[in-house]
Amino acid sequence: xxxxxxxxxxxxxxxxxxxxxxxxxxxxxxxxxxxxxxxxxxxxxxxxxxxxxxxxxxxxxxxxxxxxxxxxxxxxxxxxxxxxxxxxxxxxxxxxxxxxxxxxxxxxxxxxxxxxxxxxxxxxxxxxxxxxxxxxxxxxxxxxxxxxxxxxxxxxxxxxxxxxxxxxxxxxxxxxxxxxxxxxxxxxxxxxxxxxxxxxxxxxxxxxxxxxxxxxxxxxxxxxxxxxxxxxxxxxxxxxxxxxxxxxxxxxxxxxxxxxxxxxxxxxxxxxxxxxxxxxxxxxxxxxxxxxxxxxxxxxxxxxxxxxxxxxxxxxxxxxxxxxxxxxxxxxxx
Numbered sequence: 001x002x003x004x005x006x007x008x009x010x011x012x013x014x015x016x017x018x019x020x021x022x023x024x025x026x027x028x029x030x031x032x033x034x035x036x037x038x039x040x041x042x043x044x045x046x047x048x049x050x051x052x053x054x055x056x057x058x059x060x061x062x063x064x065x066x067x068x069x070x071x072x073x074x075x076x077x078x079x080x081x082x083x084x085x086x087x088x089x090x091x092x093x094x095x096x097x098x099x100x101x102x103x104x105x106x107x108x109x110x111x112x113x114x115x116x117x118x119x120x121x122x123x124x125x126x127x128x129x130x131x132x133x134x135x136x137x138x139x140x141x142x143x144x145x146x147x148x149x150x151x152x153x154x155x156x157x158x159x160x161x162x163x164x165x166x167x168x169x170x171x172x173x174x175x176x177x178x179x180x181x182x183x184x185x186x187x188x189x190x191x192x193x194x195x196x197x198x199x200x201x202x203x204x205x206x207x208x209x210x211x212x213x214x215x216x217x218x219x220x221x222x223x224x225x226x227x228x229x230x231x232x233x234x235x236x237x238x239x240x241x242x243x244x245x246x247x248x249x250x251x252x253x254x255x256x257x258x259x260x261x262x263x264x265x266x267x268x269x270x271x272x273x274x275x276x277x278x279x280x281x282x283x284x285x286x287x288x289x290x291x292x293x294x295x296x297x298x299x300x301x302x303x304x305x306x307x308x309x310x311x312x313x314x315x316x317x318x319x320x321x322x323x324x325x326x327x328x329x330x331x332x333x334x
Contacts, residue, residue: 077119092200
């Protein structure tokens with residue numbers, strides 16, 4: 001691997017998260033029972049003869065990156081569990097079990113740790129999850145690393161790679177502002193579990209993922225997996241109330257991240273039926289069409305007011321970047 005690096009590449013900061021993933025993911029060995037390996041919201045594993053597929057995902061929450069030291073510990077515990085549930089929702093699956101590893105400085109008050117586990121337990125009960133255990137270790141920073149296991153009917157997981165030319169691009173909810181002052185969405189969000197299961201069960205969505213690093217970061221990942229382009233309509237992007245109060249609401253909607261909404265594609269011939277069923281099934285949750293999938297993977301454009309188009313520039317949060325987002329980090333791919 002090192003032999004392919006430029007002489008100027010010395011650290012992770014030089015290549016960023018995406019560059020790191022391109023270098024290390026091909027090195028990971030896979031077994032014959034792995035249906036989907038690294039690169040989607042969850043890995044998919046199939047036991048021969050089983051009618052279900054198993055979903056595996058993992059995510060950390062780290063003090064100073066995903067939450068501040070003054071954050072109520074129960075909210076941190078909720079977020080740690082909700083992040084892996086959101087990954088499973090993005091495949092259309094049902095979460096079943098989690099394991100949690102705790103890293104903490106020795107001086108951490110026991111009451112804070114109890115709060116973390118109380119928050120995880122409440123979230124687990126909400127989504128009917130079993131917490132199987134985990135491990136503890138001393139470290140310089142308070143961290144929770146949660147490993148999630150879910151299940152879905154055999155062959156029905158919705159992947160990032162299924163988008164086709166002409167498919168319509170949708171997002172649930174509203175985007176942007178998750179970390180802005182006065183907004184605690186990044187701590188209190190509710191994974192779109194029922195919506196993801198609906199989209200998979202009814203075979204509505206052709207591709208799907210959750211939005212964790214920002215639309216401008218995550219949409220290109222879906223496009224790369226599907227080998228497609230996109231025409232995105234700026235005026236159609238649903239922007240949160242918090243982001244609308246800023247001077248650059250669209251920039252926040254594209255780049256803030258930790259929205260944990262679903263991004264998915266629908267075949268154009270299914271649009272009318274899908275929207276009618278969606279409004280009946282989810283009357284309080286918007287699903288907004290924000291663009292169209294294009295055949296040419298190099299054609300990725302953002303259509304502005306008046307019909308003007310500009311290139312859709314990759315943005316959002318990327319670990320290890322020389323110019324990272326100002327907000328704390330969201331999640332990485334597997």
